Amino acid sequence: MLHLRIVSPPESTADVLTLLREHVGATHLVHFPGAAVQPAGDVVEADVAREATDEILAGLCAMGIDHSGGITLEQIDTALSDAADLAEDRAPGDAADAVVWEELVARTGEESRLNATYLAFLTIACLLAAVGVITDSPVTIVGAMVVGPEFGPLAAVAVGLVRRRFDLVKRASVALGLGFLIAIAITAGGTWLGSLAGLFDASVILGNHNVDFVYQVGPWSLIVAVLAGAAGMLSMTSAKSAALVGVFISVTTVPAAGYIAVAAILGEWQRVLESAGQLLVNLVGIVVAAALVLLLRNKRAATDDAPRPLSLG
Known part of the structure; x- marks a missing residue:
């Protein structure tokens, strides 16, 4: 209650x-x-x-x-x-x-703000992803997925589109766009310093590695993103927040951003493009799936409420 x-x-x-x-x-x-x-x-x-x-x-x-x-x-x-x-x-x-729409709008609106805390979490997540790419560590990649705060703004975009709250869509889009750009730039800077210090070279991303799934975009990337977006929105609207952890470690948004930074510093521009494609597919898939879940729930709520006119006496 x-x-x-x-x-x-x-x-x-x-x-x-x-x-x-x-x-x-x-x-x-x-x-x-x-x-x-x-x-x-x-x-x-x-x-x-x-x-x-x-x-x-x-x-x-x-x-x-x-x-x-x-x-x-x-x-x-x-x-x-x-x-x-x-x-x-x-x-x-x-x-x-049950969906409490005002609660959902307030919650996603708060999580979609471009502030220092959001940027810190996103940057740390991208740095962790870069370390995972360099060390070929899937465990570190999973850690980066969990730390990443990007689902909040993605959910806010979906809520804003469904509720026609375009101010929310704009704010969340800015948080996503600028947030990832800043995080990738800082991660690239850290990668550059690491390469200057001789900690690694281009061989860390050449050949076959356990973390190659991060940049390998394909149909399964979209399928996973859609399923994760649907599960995430179901979790938010039903107050079952524990399921969000599973959503975070299902999609490769933050790992793809970290891979972009590493590949760019090492001059592997094909990997940069592939990672950017992976990032875009995940972002779009999550938003579309989350919006569809909200539309279905909104339609169901309207149908259920129709026979019960509100009486004020």
Whole structure:
């Protein structure tokens, strides 16, 4: 379940309470008249079944509470209550299949920002990938996949396209484009320093190696990217975040970026082009698959909600 807290203008509180009382997916309703200071108003709290959250949020936003007051959501890890069990049983659908769109937009929007933390993780991941390429270490390549933060912006692009939030698409695209360029440039600089120090030469990427899959783009690259994108979005929308680790180690976005840096410094431009192709195929495949998952879920949600008009009394 999710804990819902609402700061409501006094003139809207009656409608808010009516909405929550009448919805089968809401329980543990609490009202604190005049408790809110900034913005001023009443505070209303309730616990809501995940599968009912999107409908309740839509009703609150229709009242303009998101503009005149405030709405916050928090995950409840444990709820020991017959009333909570009843609300989850009565709410239509299943919690694992429910999509809380506002939560998803907020989450992906936060993860799509081009900030120092994002750049640091992406750069470290590319540097790890470069080390994996140079040392022919698949384990290090897997480590780079796990560290890479690129799925957040990719998911944000998919969410923005489906919800027509083109500001989100633009911000996430900038984070991906500039982020990878900066990370590749820094990794190339580190590779150049390593080559000057005599740590390796061009032979490290010539011949057959265990990590050649990083740059070898083909139909399977797209298939894996599509499956990973679908699994990743299912994980994000169903709150099963553990599955994201499997997504991270399935695609070769960060390893391809690291390979680009190493191959460029060593003058292997054919490998640079092949790695760039691998990177592009993975990025596009993930976004397309994630967007298709969201479209299917959005269509299903619209179908399920159609017979249940929201009543405000």
